[in-house]
Amino acid sequence: MVWIGAKYSFASTFSYRIPYFSSSYALSAPAPSPSTIKLALVASTINRTGNIDKGKELFEGIHNSNVAIELPSKFVVFKAFMKRLKKKRQGLGFERTFGIREYILYDGDISVFLDCPSVVTEEASRALQRVQYFGTSDSICSFLENAKMEPDQENAVKHVKNGASAEKGIIFLLTDFTEKTTFENVNPFSEKKMKKENFALKPYLFPIQVVQRDKNCTIYKRIQAT
Numbered sequence: 080m081v082w083i084g085a086k087y088s089f090a091s092t093f094s095y096r097i098p099y100f101s102s103s104y105a106l107s108a109p110a111p112s113p114s115t116i117k118l119a120l121v122a123s124t125i126n127r128t129g130n131i132d133k134g135k136e137l138f139e140g141i142h143n144s145n146v147a148i149e150l151p152s153k154f155v156v157f158k159a160f161m162k163r164l165k166k167k168r169q170g171l172g173f174e175r176t177f178g179i180r181e182y183i184l185y186d187g188d189i190s191v192f193l194d195c196p197s198v199v200t201e202e203a204s205r206a207l208q209r210v211q212y213f214g215t216s217d218s219i220c221s222f223l224e225n226a227k228m229e230p231d232q233e234n235a236v237k238h239v240k241n242g243a244s245a246e247k248g249i250i251f252l253l254t255d256f257t258e259k260t261t262f263e264n265v266n267p268f269s270e271k272k273m274k275k276e277n278f279a280l281k282p283y284l285f286p287i288q289v290v291q292r293d294k295n296c297t298i299y300k301r302i303q304a305t
Contacts, residue, residue, distance in 0.1 A: 080144075081200050084192035084226035085207035092182040095214035098254050098280060102163075107181035109154065109285055109299065110236055111213040112253035113146035114278060116191055118265060123209035124202070135262040137206060140199030142256045147230035147237050150287065150301055151187025157296045190226040192235070234301065239282045247302050248286040254278045 096105040125134035164173040260277045290298040
């Protein structure tokens, strides 16, 4: 397995709804989940090449990859009260409702890393360069450069096995794929529907701490490694 990575800058805000939170009250994790990152790579490959088989081949190579993320030194999380359209339960069309969603403002760039089989590292590296957003479709980002080959284990967001860690920080539950998840399970054009069984909730340790908090806004900073 070989670590590959890329650095990104977000045009404005980022948002990724914490798993199983209501869309009417959508709190956001401070970074995209491993499953979101992997799907972004597969989608960017299909969109740019027009070749679904290439997307399938990439998915099969990375769906079990470990993921690590390096956040900027500081970021802000705020709640936005917004109008939204909700599909009617009965009949066609949509109805207007209201909801709250959290958004992230990064004070700098983020880096994303995956450890991949050597046979797909070249294609996965190209896919990282093609990504245009993570999380919600309005979480637009730009590829800046290939990051260093391996994440900084002391400063990176990483999976905590057995749900415990002696390190300081805040744990968020993020989604990743199970070993049995196939491309057909995540392909929106497949007859198979995406199910909860295709995802696993895993605890990830974010090496961050709260600097300031009020009713609708929280400022975090990254804990510096000693």
